[in-house]
Amino acid sequence: MKKACLLLFSSMLLSPLTVQAEENSQTALKNLLAQMTHYSASFQQTVSDEAGDIVHEATGTLTMTRPDKLRWETAYPDETLLIADGDAVWNIDTFVEQVTIIDQTQAIADNPVILLTSNDPAVWNDFTVSKASDDIYTVTPKNGEGQIQSLTMRFNDDILASLEMLDAQSQTSNLVFSSINVSDEPDSSLFTVTIPDTYMIDDQR
Template sequence: MKPMTSLLGLVLALVSPVVAIADQGAERLTRLLEPLQTYAADFEQQILDSSGQRLQEAHGQMWLSRPGKFRWEVDEPYRQVVVSNGEEVFLHDPDLEQVTVQPLDTRVTHTPALLLSGSASELTESYDVGRQQQGAAETFTLTPRDPDTLFEELKMTFYSERLGMLQMTDSTGQRTAIRFDDVQYNPSLDDSRFTFEIPDGADVIRESY
């Protein structure tokens, strides 16, 4: 299974104090995400089964520009490039010489990358948000309100108010953990980074929703 497969993705309580905590978590998460316009980082991604055993590990680089533009490059041996220009998403598998093109699904519950490149207000409208703090680390637990989603729980951890980790759990209990390093907040990014040219000779598969 390719590493990007898992990226293409709190029950409401009746007790008022719990609801208040969730509201505060959503407000705090919005304050952390709103100033973020561009982002660049190296990443390490691990896929773990429901028992915590590591199934796969990958490394690469990512860039994003809000709203809706991102580029995700996975290094060997799982080479893959995923690019969104804000309208379409291109997934290039160099080993298969194949490019899959599909419209950008703007539902943040279906495209985890949009958790960063999309609107913070849409994010908090789509999830119940819980918050925990331990020292300089703040972890937000997001539970989708829509049952038609790629994952059942997502955690975002900020270190000194900088995003450092994403963790996604699907319905089978499989977990994807992505740690970011060499993070750049709001760097200057050329728009050409989010343009993808289909290589000559590549098989092109076009999908629609």
């Protein structure tokens, strides 16, 4: 009984400290991301299963600008394009000539990737932030029901250097960035979509 009471008392003392640590980590990450008004880079992606075996590799480019705009383009092994224009997410498959359109709010619900481009401070309320060091932060959705279970951001000299995402299928996607540009504003045309007449459109908005 005495031991149980001591454990309970210890947890009561630890809880405010834990909350404070989370708040400090969130503030530090907010400050880092707030400086990232624009971001473009090449990436190398490696996807591993729960056993650590590589199941997919890809290369391409990632371009982001605030607020809420993102362009993800793969060059290998297939040419694909995903554009978030602030209102909708356009998934463009050039091989089969098909475009899938999803409402952006629905597409990024509970996805910590939203923190990379959102200017809305309220979105942070949906996530918990922990800090392994001044350069490594892990963001976890509070409800745990989204496709992305956690997102780990690694910084180098306050610039985003890599992302590691754990998904609901226990697969880990690791993206390492190179040729990073945080100075030049991307051309707005990168976040607009023109669909050829021959493409099939699946509009799910």
